[in-house]
Amino acid sequence: MSTYIFGHTTPDSDSIVGAISLSYLKNKLGEDTVPSRQGEISAETTFILKRFGFEQPMLKTNYAGENVYLIDFMESSQSPKDISDATILGIVDHHKLGDLKTNAPLEMWVRPVGCSNTIVKQMFDYYNIEIPKELAGMMMCAILSDTVIFKSPTCTKEDTKACKALAQIAGIEDYKALGMEMFIVKSDVLSDTKRALVLRDFKDFNMNGNKIGVGQLEVVDLSVFDNMKEELFEAMAELKAEESRHTVLLLLTDIMKEGSQLLVLSDDNSKIENAFNITLENKQIWLPKVMSRKKQIIPFLEEQF
Ligand code: MG
Ligand code: MG
Ligand code: MG
Numbered sequence: 001m002s003t004y005i006f007g008h009t010t011p012d013s014d015s016i017v018g019a020i021s022l023s024y025l026k027n028k029l030g031e032d033t034v035p036s037r038q039g040e041i042s043a044e045t046t047f048i049l050k051r052f053g054f055e056q057p058m059l060k061t062n063y064a065g066e067n068v069y070l071i072d073f074m075e076s077s078q079s080p081k082d083i084s085d086a087t088i089l090g091i092v093d094h095h096k097l098g099d100l101k102t103n104a105p106l107e108m109w110v111r112p113v114g115c116s117n118t119i120v121k122q123m124f125d126y127y128n129i130e131i132p133k134e135l136a137g138m139m140m141c142a143i144l145s146d147t148v149i150f151k152s153p154t155c156t157k158e159d160t161k162a163c164k165a166l167a168q169i170a171g172i173e174d175y176k177a178l179g180m181e182m183f184i185v186k187s188d189v190l191s192d193t194k195r196a197l198v199l200r201d202f203k204d205f206n207m208n209g210n211k212i213g214v215g216q217l218e219v220v221d222l223s224v225f226d227n228m229k230e231e232l233f234e235a236m237a238e239l240k241a242e243e244s245r246h247t248v249l250l251l252l253t254d255i256m257k258e259g260s261q262l263l264v265l266s267d268d269n270s271k272i273e274n275a276f277n278i279t280l281e282n283k284q285i286w287l288p289k290v291m292s293r294k295k296q297i298i299p300f301l302e303e304q305f
């Protein structure tokens with residue numbers, strides 16, 4: 001029986017590439033693993049897979065009775081519904097400690113770095129296993145994506161070091177240019193419905209019994225959203241009502257200006273205003289220097305809840 005390796009719901013490039021890279025490593029170490037995914041992949045991830053000649057992992061949403069490794073998450077709210085009926089053999093992640101429970105000892109590689117693939121690179125080094133050129137290229141792109149080409153405050157020296165080493169293995173000199181190419185693909189917001197945009201990189205968090213959904217769109221120029229704010233709010237309202245969420249936030253991140261426009265729909269705006277010490281105008285506010293949901297948004301919300 002193969003072990004499945006997968007990332008969070010609404011998978012991003014780190015989750016998809018991480019499933020592939022960790023599976024390759026585990027198989028080299030003599031295990032029988034298969035990368036999988038919990039949902040559809042993004043245009044950015046499609047670009048990366050195509051660039052380096054990989055197929056997307058199989059779509060699988062039920063894991064009862066299976067052995068699994070998790071990569072890039074450890075929250076029940078980002079897990080398959082039946083995760084408690086699966087055996088978690090290990091977790092490779094760079095997020096805060098989540099609420100998942102296991103009934104057996106497990107392997108954990110959890111580090112406060114900018115990308116799960118940085119940790120996978122360190123695992124390759126630890127086991128002294130060579131990374132194939134094309135896989136290295138994909139892992140490099142995952143790091144550039146998660147760290148927003150090293151601009152995110154989540155980016156550490158370990159990420160830049162891993163990224164540069166992977167670029168060398170991949171034979172890519174101007175890796176930042178490739179990163180920009182990737183973010184231009186990611187900046188296409190016109191070919192999707194507004195609902196799909198809000199859901200493109202959307203995560204739910206359970207904060208003291210309240211469901212808080214936070215979406216993020218990273219673009220090279222915020223003006224692409226100029227004429228669609230109201231429609232984005234409508235899509236957010238729909239998502240808020242559907243699953244009785246307390247709050248739905250959308251971060252519109254400008255990777256060149258290095259800040260985010262925060263759109264807010266909440267049962268209690270004061271919680272959001274207090275979290276960031278702001279006053280909302282028209283249900284929104286510009287947050288300079290804010291680029292990371294994980295580091296600059298979630299901890300402050302959790303404090304309020
Ligand atoms: Mg992720
Ligand atoms: Mg990640
Ligand atoms: Mg991200």
